[in-house]
Every structure is written in C-alpha cells, then in structure tokens.
C-alpha cells in the first residue's frame with residue numbers, strides 16, 4: 001500500500017516535470033504595459049499567450065501619474081515590461097526601483113526618429129525678444145501619435161515576445177503582421193481626411209502639445225498653451241499670447257483632451273469665440289465602452305472630431 005502511494009507520487013512528479021519542461025511559459029507571459037496604447041498593441045500581438053496589466057489606465061495622465069503598491073506588485077511579477085520611453089512615464093524609474101523587478105524593460109520608441117519640441121508658449125518668457133520665440137528644446141515623447149511609429153512599437157513588441165517565449169514566435173509575428181495591415185489602412189484614412197480639409201483651415205488648438213508627431217506626419221498644425229508635459233500650469237501671459245495668436249492665425253477648431261482638465265480650453269474658447277469642437281484622445285485610450293477603447297478607434301475618433309469641427313460635417 002505504502003509502496004503504491006510512493007509510486008503514484010513519483011509518477012505525478014515525473015508528469016509535472018515533463019509538463020513544466022514542455023514550454024518556458026505554460027502559463028501566459030506576464031506583461032506590464034505602462035499605459036493603455038501600449039497595452040492595446042501588446043494584446044494585438046500577444047493574443048491569448050499573454051496576460052497584460054496596465055499601469056496608467058483609461059483617461060489617465062502618464063506625465064503626472066503616481067504609482068500604487070499594486071503597480072509595484074505587478075512589476076515584480078512581470079516577465080516583460082513595455083514602456084514608451086523618451087521620458088513619457090515620469091514615474092518609471094521610481095517604480096522600477098521600488099518593485100526591484102527582474103523583468104526585461106523594453107523601450108518601444110527604439111528605432112523611432114525623435115522630434116524636438118521648442119515651447120512656443122510654456123516657459124517662453126526667458127527667450128522673449130530673442131527672436132527665436134521659445135524656451136529650451138526638449139524631445140517630444142508622444143511618438144505613438146504617428147501611425148508610422150505605431151508600426152515600430154508593434155515590431156519591437158513582437159521581437160520582445162519572441163525573445164521571451166520562442167514557442168510563440170510564429171504566432172506573435174503573424175499577429176503583428178495582421179495588425180500592421182490594419183494600421184496601414186487607418187493611416188490611409190487619416191491622410192484622406194486631412195487632404196479633405198483646406199490648407200488654410202488646418203490649425204487646431206488642444207490643451208497640451210501631444211500631437212507633434214501627428215502634425216509632422218500628416219500636416220495639421222496644433223497649438224497648445226501647455227508644453228509637452230502636463231506637469232505645470234501655463235502662466236496667464238502664455239494664455240494671453242496664445243489667444244492673440246489664435247485670433248491672428250484663425251485657428252479653425254479647439255478641443256479638450258481626455259486626460260486634462262477642460263477649464264483652460266473653455267477659457268480660451270470663450271476669449272477667442274471659437275466653439276469647443278469635442279474631445280481628442282491624446283495620451284490615453286478611453287474606457288472600454290468609450291469612443292477610443294483601442295488605438296485604431298482613437299485615431300478614427302480624433303480625425304472624425306477634427307474634420308467635423310473644421311468642416312462642420
């Protein structure tokens with residue numbers, strides 16, 4: 001009797017060992033995404049082979065986010081951490097340190113051509129009268145707002161997943177290729193939508209400078225009272241300067257953003273007489289039942305709002 005129990009235990013140990021050795025990840029690959037856009041890309045590439053935890057959730061602001069103890073736990077358990085980089089996630093280093101995570105930290109803007117941002121309004125006081133009209137130049141972190149860059153993020157994610165889980169590599173590459181085709185189609189729609197707007201009307205206002213890569217890729221000018229981060233309030237002088245410029249340049253539309261307080265935009269709207277055109281999704285996706293629950297939905301929403309506000313359709 002005793003012998004047979006031993007035998008049964010020995011059998012189950014052998015079975016468990018054999019099962020465990022069949023794949024490095026019998027359980028899904030544990031992925032932490034710093035914010036919603038990256039989580040969406042990861043789900044499209046990883047499918048059911050991965051389990052994604054998102055740090056900065058829907059409508060959240062990564063610039064000023066304060067990590068929670070639960071975030072540190074997720075980081076500590078992660079196999080892979082996917083981040084934007086270019087100082088988008090102000091909290092990142094603190095969270096990496098606090099969690100003592102052993103996960104690979106993958107920076108998805110690797111391979112992206114960064115755009116420099118020169119503040120026109122925020123922090124412009126020091127350079128007033130210097131002829132260059134701006135403060136010091138910094139790198140714009142919002143690379144994901146260009147669909148060409150989204151393709152680079154997706155490629156980097158597929159490579160990271162393949163390195164961590166070689167058994168799933170064919171699946172990751174196949175998913176990435178299929179998703180990239182969808183991105184190509186959306187990019188065509190964005191370009192067609194911008195082309196339908198007269199050049200003289202391609203000027204819009206948002207609260208912070210999140211759309212530099214979109215502007216660079218698709219040819220629409222964005223003006224914003226706040227710089228590329230939301231961590232400081234613009235001065236009254238900055239706002240007055242923007243209002244003057246808006247009146248001169250005849251901005252065609254003005255938008256609130258999902259991640260920022262609408263108060264400032266409402267003030268500029270009332271001072272310039274331009275009606276608020278709607279909500280643009282800048283640094284985060286919407287809740288699952290909102291209009292920008294995925295990156296592709298975000299692009300569709302933003303271009304529909306912009307076109308609708310400018311052309312009145």
Ligand SMILES: [Zn+2]
Pocket residue numbers: 063142208209210228229230282283
């Ligand atoms: Zn931002």
